Amino acid sequence: MFDNPSILERLKKSTLGAMGGMSMMSPVGTGIATENKLLSSKECYFQIVELFPFDQSELKSDRGEMKDVGVDAKGEAYEVTVEFSKSVKATWLPQGGNRVTAPDIRRGERAEIFRLGDSDKYYWRALELDQGVRRLETAMFLFSNTQDESTEELTPENSWMVEMSTHQKTLSIKTPKSDGEDHAYDIQLNTKESTFVLQDDAGQGFELDSKERKWRVANGDGSEVLVDKKNVTVTAPATFKVKCKDYIVEAENSISETSQSHTVSTQSYKLSSDSYSNTSQAYRVSTGTWSVSCSTGGASGSFGFNGQLTNNGVNVGSTHRHSGVRSGDSTSATPQ
Secondary structure: OOOOHHHHHHHHHHHOOOOOOOOOEEEEEEEEEOOOOOOOOOEEEEEEOOOOOOOOOOOOOOOEEEEEEEEOOOOOEEEEEEEEOOEEEEEEOOOOOOEOOOOOOOOOOEEEEEEEOOOOOEEEEEOOOOHHHOOOOEEEEEEEOOOOOOOOOOOOOOEEEEEEEOOOOEEEEEEOOOOOOOOOEEEEEEOOOOEEEEEEOOOOEEEEEOOOOEEEEEOOOOOEEEEEOOEEEEEOOOOOOOOOOOOOOOOOOOOOOOOOOOOOOOOOOOOOOOOOOOOOOOOOOOOOOOOOOOOOOOOOOOOOOOOOOEEOOEEOOOOOOOOOOOOOOOOOOOOO
16 A cells, blocks of 8 residues: 555655554664755655664665575576665655754764565654764745645745755745735845845845945835945935934035035025135025124125125115215216
């Protein structure tokens, strides 16, 4: 019956997940890994201690052949070749929890070995007694995120996934939208590349690059804050607004502003500078009172004023009049 693949597969799915009450699965003994398990595999070779209790030879997974020739009862000659090995191939048997990848056991590590009935199908569980033998490891965990009763297998597409890999130097967390969530999220720490990334499936994200001394925050609308070494760039496609009690900018060298219009609304405006230069096509001042005080000044060109123009408190504008002087004709006569 164990030669039927469908029966074996059904036994695996229905009984191997829980050891309680299994009459088909029996413990064989303690196995010692004879090789390092491959990263993507759940299978490994073991030498069962109870079968070779006094064996002091080197642990190997090598398989050999034994041949025999002779004559059977009918007088016919025969030749038989049998493969043999001191090690058995076993498949990882989970022991509960949400881990879906086999422990990365290495040669010399001990494990508990089980056998399925009288078949040659063996399973192993790490005894976790030889942690010092381990080197790099990768472990993936899946937590179901689906209510679909037709689901037969958990995958990163229908489950929350957590993966830790010292092989790849990454720690990853991923969440899908398999249970009606609005967004999916992906978080990854990469110690080999010195980066940390948090992003969703809509374009929002946070990125940290320790090696390049840079971090970036952005959304799907094109807004972004980029801190790159000694430079900070803020990008806002629409509006950049700052609300605070006191707004102080200290620029050691210069401040440059470029815009189509600049509006300042304040109760008091004070400009203190060693030098002030204004170059524009048109410059207009509209105020109730405008006072300019300077030790030395100069002006050229045409100026227009509306209102009263005074100098040292004296009206020198068009409304200025000298006492005892009558206004003359509109055209002055030629000097005599």
